[in-house]
Amino acid sequence: MLQHFHILTLTHRNAKLKEIGELVTAFEGQDGLRDRLTRLREEGMVEEVFYASTCNRLLLLFTTDRSVDDDFKRNLLTEPIEGLQRLRHLSGLRAIKHLYEVAGSIDSLVVGERQILGQLRECQERCREWRLIGDDLRIITNQAVLAAKDIYANTRIGEKSVSVVSLSMQELQRYAPSRKSRILLVGAGQTNVLVTKFLRKQGYSNVTVANRTPERARQLAAGFENGQAIRLDELHTYTGGFDVLFVCTAASEATVTPERFAALLAGESPVGKIVVDLGVPADVAEETVRGYDFTYISIEHLRSLAEENMDFRRREIEVAQSIIARHLTETETIYQTRLIERAMSEVPQRIKQIRHTAVNKIFRKELADLDPETRELMDRMMLYMEKRCIGIPMQAAREAVVR
Template sequence: MLQHVHVLTLTHRHAKLRDIGELVTAFEGDGQLEQRLAALRGSGLVDELYYMATCNRLLLLFTTRREVDAAFRQALLGDRTIDAVAAMRHLQGNKAIYHLFEVGSSIDSLVVGERQILGQFRKAYKQSRKWGLIGDDLRIICDRVSLASKDVYNNTRIGEKAVSVVSLAMQQMQKHHPKPGSRVLVIGAGQTNVLVAKFLKQQGLESVTVVNRSLDRAEALAASFSGGKAISLHDLSYYEEGFDVLVACTGSAEPIVTPKLFHWLLAGDDPGGKLVVDLGVPSDIAEETVEQYDFYYVGIEQLRSLAEENMSFRREEIKRSHGLLRVHLEEVEIAYRQRLLERALAHLPAEIKAVRQNAVDKIFAKEIAELDPEARELMDRILTYMEKRCIGIPMKAAREAILG
């Protein structure tokens, strides 16, 4: 029934991120994505087309009666050759649609349970439709993806219990209840601490000092806070303003915060009320520092253990999710069959009206002309009623046959 529906996709599960990035660039380079996709549809290679790209996924959903073979893949990029095209996973029919369900409901995500992917799916759908690439078939499928995904999010606990290390670290920080005026010292300005910075902003923590080997990166991150400051890692041993919360995540092969440096950073404060979050691999807080000082310490190994425990919980919810998605797969087939019926019978009202008009104007015109006004009005009412019934009866019968 839906064998003309196909998915070609490259994800974090089957390829390196640089390969995905290379393929995205091939489609989106020079700002020509719309033109390239429109050319694919205009060439007749595909009938309808949907395109979505994220940091760890590229997905093409399309309808075609052609065979999706090596020649088809090559034609996607014209005369350009990208090795990653051959590595794209191909799914067809119900398997393709079910994969979309898994994507939208985050079962196939890098982080299971993250709802952001459904928003990305909808945004890509809106864009493809705006560009005139989406037709009736993909509209039905994409609408069902949204419904199925919301069903999973609303009726399972797949999104509960954080599984990302940063989210778990920030949950531990919340348990410590830092006050809005707390002094936060952030060592490192990489991607992990960029995420940490977003959380700090959400919590209203604005007194943030960012430390990094490269001062310009520290300044860029510190600029997002009203009370933000930046210093180089070289100058950390001269820092005298103290801290209430310390978050460290660098690429250093050796610990950054030794007992001696930690004593200096305390600036005379009691270590007992301090929160230290160490997200470095290897650790940025020396083991001797943790042993010698009594502070609340959150380490990467502790967070990883908790993440795996939470991930086990989400895996159980995935099993429940599949039960819901299978129901939606059946319903999308029914919805598609109904739409086929509507298309097939779309001509019926006009044909019945034409039969009525021919009977009135030609076949029985002489007899009708001899009727008095009241009889003619009654005849019109009877014909109108019969016309509606003649349209409704076959439509109803066909729907019942499909549902049956």
């Protein structure tokens, strides 16, 4: 019944992110995704198709009665791409189960990552607008959304942060620094970009950003009421002091040496200062940590917390799988019911045709001899029976499916 549903997918589990990116580019390059997917339908390879991609996944969900073999994979694109042969194939209930696992973030690189559901819904809407999704995939993708919502509502799979930046902010809040604290950010890479988002959300305004590229520092500092930007090589003359120091650079050696730390203190005591080190390798020298009395939040500590939280999320997978199993059973029932509705969609018209033939051909002469009142009564009786004859088999079929 469901064997014509298929998934071809390439994920972080069976390919490098670079390989996934190359395949995504092959499908989406030059804004040609719609044309490439439409071609699959026009050439009869698929009946309906749904396409989704993320930074670590490419997924094609489609319906077809054709054999999904190596030739099928090669013909997905007009140009030869090595990654096509690495696409993993799932069919029937296994394909649908995989889609539900993806939507529920069970199969994600980061278990419990809620963003994946939003991404799938955007892809669903796009494919619907392109008229690539019909009745079959509408049912399955809608059920995937319901299954995912059920998982998020009835498990703890999305609890406990696994983001190092988010955890660093949680750790910072444990020490309750004032919103007027002087915050110094050393480095303006992607990690510290995320840090600034958290700082703005928490209402901090006194932020100084130091970076090798001044323009980049100015961009981050501009988001704060009292934001300032300085060059990284100006740190040794910086006299503004700090209450909280975030440091994350691409340097191969420690940036915050004992000498530099002493300069950054600007004559103030280290006691009560908070230093958050997000660098890999560490940006704060061990000698600095040993030589001064301050609160140190290290990347290793944050990674340890992240792994503990990820283990917590993974333990919720068993509960999530039971929810998916229930939704798969419901999906089979819903799809069976829909097949019957399709098969019986012509019943009302057939019954109307029978009534028309009876009135206008078979019993035309007999009805013509009836008086108007009797004729009207006969019409009402036949209309009533017509409606009942339409409803009874539909209801009986639905009850049979449920049983």
